[in-house]
Amino acid sequence: MAIAAPPALRAIHTHTVVALLEDRPGVLNRVVSLFRRRGFNIETLTVGHTDLPDISRLTVVVEGDDRIVEQVVKQLYKVIEVLKVSDVTADRVVTRELALIKVATGGTTRSEIMQICDIFRAKIVDVASDSLMIEVTGTQDKVESLVQLVRRFGIKELVRTGRVAMVRGSQGVTRVDDE
Amino acid sequence: MVTVSKAEQRASHAERNVEGQRLGGAQILCEALLREGVEIVFGHPGGAVLPLYHVLTDYPIRHVLVRHEQVAAMAADAYGRIKGRPGVCFATSGPGATNLVTGIASAMMDSVPVVAITGNVPTFLLGGDAFQETDITGITLPITKHNFLVKDVNELAETVKAAFHIAGTGRPGPVLVDIAKDVFTTEAVFQYPHTVNLRGYRPTYHGNMRQIKAAAELIAHAHRPLILAGHGVVISGAYDELLELAEKCDIPVGQTLLGLSCFPQSHRLSLDLVGMHGTSRANRAIQECDLLIGIGMRMDDRVTGKVSGFAPHAKVIHIDIDPAEIGKNVRTHVPIVGDARQVLRALNSVVKPAKHPQWLARIAEFEERHPGRQWHPADGLQVPFVVDAIYRATDGDAIVTTDVGQHQMWAARFYPFDRRNRWLTSGGLGSMGYGLPSAIGAQFAAPGDVVWAVVGDGGFQMNIQDLATVREHSLPIKIALMNNGYLGMVRQWQQLFFQHNYSSSYLGSPNYVKIAEGYDIPGRAAKTDDEAVAAVRWAMDTPGPVLIDFRVAEEENVYPMIPPGGALSDIIEDPRD
Numbered sequence: 195m196a197i198a199a200p201p202a203l204r205a206i207h208t209h210t211v212v213a214l215l216e217d218r219p220g221v222l223n224r225v226v227s228l229f230r231r232r233g234f235n236i237e238t239l240t241v242g243h244t245d246l247p248d249i250s251r252l253t254v255v256v257e258g259d260d261r262i263v264e265q266v267v268k269q270l271y272k273v274i275e276v277l278k279v280s281d282v283t284a285d286r287v288v289t290r291e292l293a294l295i296k297v298a299t300g301g302t303t304r305s306e307i308m309q310i311c312d313i314f315r316a317k318i319v320d321v322a323s324d325s326l327m328i329e330v331t332g333t334q335d336k337v338e339s340l341v342q343l344v345r346r347f348g349i350k351e352l353v354r355t356g357r358v359a360m361v362r363g364s365q366g367v368t369r370v371d372d373e
Numbered sequence: 374m375v376t377v378s379k380a381e382q383r384a385s386h387a388e389r390n391v392e393g394q395r396l397g398g399a400q401i402l403c404e405a406l407l408r409e410g411v412e413i414v415f416g417h418p419g420g421a422v423l424p425l426y427h428v429l430t431d432y433p434i435r436h437v438l439v440r441h442e443q444v445a446a447m448a449a450d451a452y453g454r455i456k457g458r459p460g461v462c463f464a465t466s467g468p469g470a471t472n473l474v475t476g477i478a479s480a481m482m483d484s485v486p487v488v489a490i491t492g493n494v495p496t497f498l499l500g501g502d503a504f505q506e507t508d509i510t511g512i513t514l515p516i517t518k519h520n521f522l523v524k525d526v527n528e529l530a531e532t533v534k535a536a537f538h539i540a541g542t543g544r545p546g547p548v549l550v551d552i553a554k555d556v557f558t559t560e561a562v563f564q565y566p567h568t569v570n571l572r573g574y575r576p577t578y579h580g581n582m583r584q585i586k587a588a589a590e591l592i593a594h595a596h597r598p599l600i601l602a603g604h605g606v607v608i609s610g611a612y613d614e615l616l617e618l619a620e621k622c623d624i625p626v627g628q629t630l631l632g633l634s635c636f637p638q639s640h641r642l643s644l645d646l647v648g649m650h651g652t653s654r655a656n657r658a659i660q661e662c663d664l665l666i667g668i669g670m671r672m673d674d675r676v677t678g679k680v681s682g683f684a685p686h687a688k689v690i691h692i693d694i695d696p697a698e699i700g701k702n703v704r705t706h707v708p709i710v711g712d713a714r715q716v717l718r719a720l721n722s723v724v725k726p727a728k729h730p731q732w733l734a735r736i737a738e739f740e741e742r743h744p745g746r747q748w749h750p751a752d753g754l755q756v757p758f759v760v761d762a763i764y765r766a767t768d769g770d771a772i773v774t775t776d777v778g779q780h781q782m783w784a785a786r787f788y789p790f791d792r793r794n795r796w797l798t799s800g801g802l803g804s805m806g807y808g809l810p811s812a813i814g815a816q817f818a819a820p821g822d823v824v825w826a827v828v829g830d831g832g833f834q835m836n837i838q839d840l841a842t843v844r845e846h847s848l849p850i851k852i853a854l855m856n857n858g859y860l861g862m863v864r865q866w867q868q869l870f871f872q873h874n875y876s877s878s879y880l881g882s883p884n885y886v887k888i889a890e891g892y893d894i895p896g897r898a899a900k901t902d903d904e905a906v907a908a909v910r911w912a913m914d915t916p917g918p919v920l921i922d923f924r925v926a927e928e929e930n931v932y933p934m935i936p937p938g939g940a941l942s943d944i945i946e947d948p949r950d
């Protein structure tokens with residue numbers, strides 16, 4: 195009998211799965227329904243257009259061990275409009291998230307916030323008398339760190355996208371062979 | 374009134390060519406169905422499909438009016454199983470469509486090709502909660518292989534083509550096509566596509582040769598190999614290939630509930646049913662085997678029991694057309710994705726002949742201790758006795774359908790099949806009420822065959838109204854009602870696991886013979902062994918439908934049994950053994 199690893203060391207971590215879908219009504223519903231029904235834990239889910247007019251691209255961050263993620267990939271493939279699925283977790287990938295953060299500003303804090311934004315290469319996209327809106331793009335860690343740093347000034351509103359991912363180099367989750 | 378036979382209609386329809394002509398949607402649908410080889414549809418009309426029903430009478434497509442849409446879906450399911458191509462059902466919007474749901478879900482769980490066609494409210498009312506609108510594509514999304522909502526008549530023909538293709542290929546399953554009412558009456562140029570364009574749908578039929586060789590290698594080194602054969606063998610028609618593999622390598626074959634009738638049960642290598650109410654020898658063999666070969670089955674929990682205690686000494690080869698089933702429940706050493714027949718053909722060409730006399734002798738010991746086809750004479754008529762009487766009277770050659778419960782398990786155990794694809798039961802969903810509708814579908818699919826519906830008194834009453842359909846078409850179905858006055862399987866669980874507390878499992882008994890007679894179907898009751906044998910004989914000698922009310926013992930249990938949540942080794946044998 196193997197001794198179970200403590201929770202933190204177990205192979206349960208998040209996986210980034212990318213799927214190409216036919217861009218038709220109801221497809222996203224099918225995919226989301228699949229995750230719900232099979233009890234897959236989604237951290238984020240992002241869908242958008244690709245360079246091809248009839249294909250959209252889904253990036254989903256799922257929690258689970260390898261066996262669960264294997265099921266995620268296989269079950270996704272069973273959806274008729276799903277054209278290609280890749281678990282890119284182990285690949286060299288660029289991942290990005292975007293956040294808009296509305297932070298309260300007082301007389302002295304404004305410049306402090308702007309300095310922090312500089313360091314994070316975040317942009318101030320709106321200014322009001324008592325608040326700033328920050329736009330930040332980066333990995334989940336980076337976005338997370340900035341949010342933590344500005345929290346003490348008072349976050350009035352926060353919105354984050356899910357993760358998008360792309361494999362580095364010339365290979366990737368691209369075209370679906372059309373025969 | 375001038376009546377034209379469907380055969381005459383078919384002949385005249387074959388001559389006219391409507392390709393390129395403008396037709397209404399309802400006609401386009403019928404033309405499409407004809408091109409898919411559809412001869413019969415089970416359905417029930419209503420507002421949203423009236424334009425379809427109006428044109429249907431012009432076509433050489435037979436429509437069987439059922440008395441509840443669930444029966445339409447289940448009859449289409451049975452028809453699909455017997456024919457090996459999609460059965461078709463029609464229903465109207467709203468309640469008509471929702472009544473199909475249990476039948477569709479059953480077909481999904483059992484991988485049966487069905488095309489369900491529903492009408493919906495007109496496109497301009499869709500989404501507005503109009504009278505009898507339901508989001509049936511939303512409702513059936515998780516219980517169909519795929520579904521479509523057609524709002525544009527120009528997409529109708531290609532949608533129907535895709536529906537039949539998806540339902541009938543790969544791992545078969547139900548496909549629902551929901552059609553807005555105005556589509557039926559809007560015209561378009563009819564052009565039936567020759568091919569489908571489904572980029573994301575490409576089932577794998579041929580197994581990977583490297584894996585097949587790896588499987589052959591495991592088989593060559595196994596001392597105690599075992600095959601678990603499932604519905605996939607029936608669906609792919611891999612009977613000969615399975616027999617060849619078993620005989621060539623001397624491997625015993627257990628069958629899942631839906632795998633029954635895929636391997637001759639009189640064969641020395643047949644272990645018969647595996648799983649929760651499987652034979653003692655089959656389940657014990659699983660626990661001792663060193664190689665398990667799953668073929669066209671999905672390691673369902675009713676087969677494996679507690680997974681951690683399942684086949685503890687075995688390496689696993691798993692052959693299935695659905696990659697998602699492999700490794701889902703049981704750790705697999707050699708996964709082979711492909712059609713059972715294709716894979717077995719390839720495997721048979723690379724395996725070496727073997728003999729396993731010791732292993733088979735060991736299994737024979739299990740059988741000797743707890744014989745699979747023995748029951749204990751007890752007070753009252755026993756279901757195994759009745760099933761055996763039917764088996765003898767039909768030379769084991771009937772198509773047998775069942776409801777769900779104790780009688781289902783006894784039918785599975787005491788009607789050994791040598792012929793292929795003669796067994797229709799709701800295995801995955803376990804839908805009570807399946808027995809009569811499936812007998813109807815089967816009898817239409819195989820008009821010359823003898824069909825016995827072995828039904829429970831609980832399940833039968835869930836679709837009893839369709840005795841009317843049986844009568845209307847004079848279907849010679851022999852209904853064997855196993856009347857124990859209880860929801861027997863529920864009562865058994867309550868007895869064994871809920872301290873005998875028979876909470877809401879007692880049914881009592883209406884006068885079933887009178888009910889049958891009310892539908893003009895001859896009926897008779899049987900209380901003793903002699904009466905039972907005579908009644909079965911009478912049923913066989915009586916043309917047309919009959920019903921026999923077998924007054925079987927009330928409180929019998931099905932053994933052996935794997936307790937829920939237990940491992941196969943926790944098997945509960947009959948205390949009287």
Ligand SMILES: Cc1ncc(C[n+]2csc(CCOP(=O)(O)OP(=O)(O)O)c2C)c(N)n1
Nearest residue numbers: 778779780803805829830831832860861862
């Ligand atoms: C539609 C449906 N409802 C409930 C159940 C749960 N269930 C499984 S077996 C059973 C009892 C069936 O009784 P009966 O048809 O009389 O068959 P018996 O077990 O007595 O042979 C029930 C209620 C089911 N399988 N299907």
Ligand SMILES: [Mg+2]
Nearest residue numbers: 829830859861
């Ligand atoms: Mg009963």
